[in-house]
Every structure is written in structure tokens, then in C-alpha cells.
Amino acid sequence: MCGIAGVVAHQSVNQELYEALTILQHRGQDAAGIVTCEGSQLHLRKANGLVRDVFRTSHMLDLKGNMGIAHVRYPTAGCSSSAEAQPFYVNSPFGITLAHNGNLTNAESLKEALFIQDQRHINTNSDSEILLNVFAHELQGLGKLKLDENDVFKAVQGVHKRCEGAYAVVAMITGFGIVGFRDPHGIRPICFGQRETDLGNEYMIASESVALDTQGFKLTRDIAPGEAVFIKKDGIIHTKQCALNPQLNPCIFEYVYLARPDSIIDNVSVYKSRLRMGEKLADKILRLRPDHDIDVVIPIPDTSRTSALQLANRLDVKYREGFIKNRYIGRTFIMPGQQERKNSVRRKLNAIDLEFKGKNVLLVDDSIVRGTTSGQIIKLAREAGAKKVYFASAAPPVRYPNVYGIDMPAVDELVAHDRSIDEVQQAIGADWLVYQDIEDLFESVRKRNPEISDFDAACFNQHYVTGTVSDDYLMKQGLSRADKEKTNTGLGQTVIELHNNH
Secondary structure (H helix, E strand, O other): OEEEEEEEOOOOOHHHHHHHHHHOHHHOOOEEEEEEEEOOEEEEEEEEOOHHHHOOHHHHHHOOOOEEEEEEEOOOOOOOOHHHOOOEEEOOOOOEEEEEEEEEOOHHHHHHHHHHOOOOOOOOOOHHHHHHHHHHHHHHOOOOOOOOHHHHHHHHHHHHHHOOEEEEEEEEEOOOEEEEEEOOOOOOOOEEEEEEEOOEEEEEEEOOOHHHHOOOOEEEEEOOOOEEEEEEOOOOEEEEEOOOOOOOOOEHHHHHHHOOOOOEEOOEEHHHHHHHHHHHHHHHHHHHOOOOOOOEEEEOOOOOHHHHHHHHHHHOOEEOOOEEEOOOOOOHHHOOOHHHHHHHHHHHEEEOHHHOOOOEEEEEEOOOOOOHHHHHHHHHHHHOOOOEEEEEEOOOOOOOOOOOOOOOOOHHHOOOOOOOHHHHHHHHOOOEEEEOOHHHHHHHHHOOOOOOOOOEOHHHHOOOOOOOOOHHHHHHHHHHHOHHHHHHOOHHHOOOOOOOOO
8 A cells, every 4th residue: 555646737736746745755664765857857855764754855856847746655575675666667668667555466477578578687676666667668679769648559459468456657758748547456545637727727636626626626437446546747738548358346444444534546535434443333233133232433543434423323322432552653563573562552541530440342443454453452451440341343354365455464363264253252352343244334435426347345255356467476475474574674764654543
């Protein structure tokens, strides 16, 4: 999961790109980068760290130009050095920069083909650099000195033919314009919008609509699966479908956890989808335990609040904020190392004893991944005096790895893998555990957009929508994502992301 943005305007775009990154900071806190184009000159600043720390006044003054792209990153396995901060740059043809959210599942074979057939050198372990070089090679193969929109679309068609997996991309071609495109399954989100000014229309492309809203850009729509949007430097926009058989299969985890609640993704309000998740979960509780003894519903901040509030309303039970969060501690979901995750919970959450003492408490979280944090939070609730501690997950059991851009743990680190719900309940120490049913989750999102033919929900149902994920690939991904491997490669030094616990 990363955040990307691109702007074409009639004045300097450095401030718009900076603001977009701060708004998308929840999508990555490991590194940030901005590149702008001033005539034929590129200006780049990127480094590890939060947006506010990467960009100082001197850097902003240097980022001149009326178009540019930007990126915030969290590291997936083997991707933590400052050398892999984005955007990436390749000088031929024209000078192209690119920022990418997602993951290529055929990165190894592409890297080999780029070296042997295309004679291009890949300098990092990032598949974003691979994607950039594929796009650059497709453009170079056209053999043209001056480009038009059809040339850009042909290059994107070539990318779709060669690249497998999930990718939402924004790329800038020096002196020509900015292109945004999305993989043929539309797994990772990307949208674009327009702002009217006295000088003419200006455009922004971003991972989430909230980045547009806050800066006066009106959301036009999401970029469709397989589609490319090309915005020329003079503000003329062109769009074209570049894939043969596109279908909309967005990542369900965006709605469960990753995206901001005030975003609209594929015509679905993230906020309203989470309200429906809470309703569905409450209905399941009423079916399973019509005579439940829940005294109070308490969310585990922050992402689960929306679902928990609606669940409490449906159950006609009190909703209370029982945990106070220290917002300066990184998100435990992707903290590498079991001990670091355990230690972070007590530093991050403090219980308000009066909301727990002598009560049967239902804790609500968006999902349960490793179960480490869930177990620690249940322990906190008991120490605060809870009589019974029930636990509800707004998502189904996470049993399988994600390969499309979310850095899920190795499969044997997932608490629900090869365990029944009763066994997970015992592992995390709850008096009762209830998960969302997967069909209820799908309906919570798809209700507002029937064009969604399927979801990337492989972490729940092991169905990889691209159909190109082999057992060998999954095994290699698992080895690289294990806690031990992350510690050995330096990821154990990185504490990242904002807003929730797992």
C-alpha cells in the first residue's frame, strides 16, 4: 500500500503535491518523494521519513514547475532503503518519472527480460522501477521524437500485456504531460479530478478522492480498470481503455481498513460501506446470540469506529470510547517483530477503567491479522476490570497472504491460518469471538456499485483475481515476509503508518 498523486496546473504545483502527500500519509510513512517539471528540467526530492520531515522550505523552493508527481511509501518485503524511495527516473526516452502503488507478481521474469531482451539495468529491488522500465521501453519502441496521446496509450497497452499483478500508476513524461493508469482488474485505487481557474482547467490524479476534495479539485471519476488518462502539459485531457478484457475487482481491504473513511473509491463511500459492515455484523450477533449479555460496545481506534458505532446502534447497546490512543506510535499491523508489536500496544493504548469495570464488553476491530495486538488489547480490557471480553471483527478471518501490494505477514504468522474460529478465540483470549461473513462484507461494499464483478479478497478466500499466482510465488513471498527475514533486512528498524491496531 502506497499513495500516489500527480498534478498538471497553470502555476507551480509543489504545494498541491505536498498537501496531497500529507493527506495520503496514512498510506505510507516510510518514505516520500516529489518530482516537478519546469520546461525540460526535472526537480526531484525524495527520502525516507514522514512528508513533513522529508520536505523543508529549501526543498520546496527548488521544486519548480507546473506539473509533477508524488509518492508516499510503506515498505514491503525487501524494500526499505532510501534508494527505493519514489518517484523513480529513467532518462530514455524523453526522461520519464513514475510512482506506483501495488505489486507485480511476475517481477522476477520481467527483470530478467528487461536485462536480456531490452538491455535495461534495474538498480533496486523495487518492482516500481521494473514497471517504469517496461513503460519506457514500450514508448522507446515507437521510435518517435514527438509524442501524442495515442503513443502514450500504445505504451500502456504494452505494459498491460507484459505486467501481471496490481498497479495504480502515475508517470510524467518530461515536456509532454502526465499519465495515470490502472491494472486491468482495478485492484488498487486511483482517481482523477478537475479544478477550474481563471487560467484554465487544472487536473489532479490521486490514490484517494480525499486528496482532491481538500484542494478544490472536483472528483471526475475513478480511472477504470485497464484505462489510461493522459493530461498534456497545457491541460488538455485524453482517456482511453487500453486493456482487452478489463473487469472491476477492487481490493476489499481498502474498504475494511486501508482507505480514509471520507474517500470515495469506485463510486462507493468508504464511510458508508463501514456503516453497513457494522450493521451486518450486528445482525449476525443477533442471529447467533439473540439473548446476548453485552453491556457496552467499544471500538479499537481508529478504523473500526464507524462499524462499531453502527453495530452498537443496531444492538441497542451503549457505545463508548474505552481506549485512548497515543497518536505518535506507529501502526502495529506492519511493525516487524513480535516483541515490538507487543511492546507498542501498551505505549499506544490506555484503557479508561470506568468504561470496563464490571461490564461485559464487546471490543470491535476492523480485522484480526496476527492476533498479537488483539490478545494484548483483550488483556488490557481485563486489567481495566471487564467482567467478560467479547471480540468482533468487521472482516472475515485473514487466513492467506495478500500479493497485490499489502504487506501481509507470512502465512504461518496469521492467527486464523489453519485454525478454527474457536481456536482463534482461545489464542487471543476472548470469551467469545465473532467474525464478519464474507458475503456480508461483499454486500456491504457492492451495494452501491453493482458493476463490481468480484473483489480481491484473497487474504480471506485464497482467490487471486489475476489468476497468475503460483504456489512457488506464494512460498517465496512468505519467506521474504516472515518476521525473521524483515529483521535481517533492516525492516525491523522501521516504525510506520498511522491509524490502527491489529
